[in-house]
Amino acid sequence: MTTYRICAVIGLFVFGTALHTWPSSAAENSGTPVLVYHRFGPTVADRMTERTSVLQEQVEHLQRHGYTVVPLRTLVAYLRGEGAAPPSRSVVITVDDGHRSVYTDMLPLLQRYRFPITVFIYPSAVSRATYAMTWEQLRELAATGLVDIQSHTYWHPNFAQEKTRLPRGDYERLVEDQLAKSKFTLEHQLGTRVDMLSWPFGIYEDDLGSRAT
Numbered sequence: 001m002t003t004y005r006i007c008a009v010i011g012l013f014v015f016g017t018a019l020h021t022w023p024s025s026a027a028e029n030s031g032t033p034v035l036v037y038h039r040f041g042p043t044v045a046d047r048m049t050e051r052t053s054v055l056q057e058q059v060e061h062l063q064r065h066g067y068t069v070v071p072l073r074t075l076v077a078y079l080r081g082e083g084a085a086p087p088s089r090s091v092v093i094t095v096d097d098g099h100r101s102v103y104t105d106m107l108p109l110l111q112r113y114r115f116p117i118t119v120f121i122y123p124s125a126v127s128r129a130t131y132a133m134t135w136e137q138l139r140e141l142a143a144t145g146l147v148d149i150q151s152h153t154y155w156h157p158n159f160a161q162e163k164t165r166l167p168r169g170d171y172e173r174l175v176e177d178q179l180a181k182s183k184f185t186l187e188h189q190l191g192t193r194v195d196m197l198s199w200p201f202g203i204y205e206d207d208l209g210s211r212a213t
Contacts, residue, residue, distance in 0.1 A: 032075050034092040039099035039131075040106060052105040059113050067091055069115035071148060072196065092117045096152055096198055098126060101139040110146050120152035120198035123185040135189050142190055150196040153178040159203045165192060175211050 038048040040055055055080050062069065068090045075092050078082030084161050086092075100120040110117065125132035133141075141147040157178060160184065180196070186194045197212055 026054060032086045032090050032092060034071055034072070034094060035052070036054070037093070037095045037106075038097055040101040052101075055106065056109055057132040058114065059109060063093060063113065065089075069093055069117075071116040072118040073148065074142075076196070092118075094120060094198070095124065096135050097156070098122045098152070099131055100133050100137070102143065103133050104135065107141065107144075110144060115167070116146050117146070118148045118150055120150050120195065120196075121182075121186060122154055122156040123182055123189070124155035124202075126189075138144045139190060142192055148196075149186060149190060149194070150198070151179070151194050152198050153200055154182040154185070156200045158201055159199075159205075159208060160201075172211075174209060 026070060035058075037050055037055070039050070040052045041049050042052060043049075044051055066089055068087050070086045070090045072092050072094060074083065074086050078085050093115065095106065095117060098119060102119060106117075119138075121133075121138070126138065127134040127136075138149060142149055154177065157174065159175065162174055166174060183194045184191070199208070
């Protein structure tokens with residue numbers, strides 16, 4: 001059984017980019033939004049791209065208006081009853097997928113403004129796909145002390161589609177393989193602890209959660 005600490009999220013939008021929060025009741029209690037990005041660039045190539053200049057404006061807006069960017073772990077610990085509440089006017093920033101623009105476009109802003117983020121990676125693309133970061137770049141991100149690298153499964157499957165396509169036993173093996181192989185690969189390559197998971201496409205069922213916890 002693969003052990004992670006994060007299960008489902010719900011999707012909202014803020015600042016023109018995806019905002020995910022915890023299941024609604026916990027999110028309302030915490031009052032801490034989670035800003036979720038995917039990739040960056042000089043222009044908006046698709047709905048998952050945020051212009052780098054807009055990202056900088058958003059970070060400056062948060063600082064100018066007295067917001068504190070806190071690590072995702074701070075919010076997770078609070079929601080699990082294991083830590084203090086995040087400070088008032090706090091936000092969390094995460095990035096899904098591991099596109100190269102996290103390294104080329106976001107890293108300079110991280111270094112300038114010193115805010116923590118969590119990056120959710122599917123390792124099958126790392127050092128292979130032209131759009132993805134390399135293991136060396138991920139290690140450099142981790143070395144800043146500002147970036148927590150966590151799992152986004154191994155190759156980002158659509159579990160809802162796979163569940164209807166595969167026989168039950170094959171589907172169960174797929175889920176376990178996606179969770180376990182991602183965790184093992186990231187920990188082996190980076191030497192860090194991987195215990196958080198962002199579900200691909202936001203797809204979550206109790207069945208999936210029982211296999212991740």
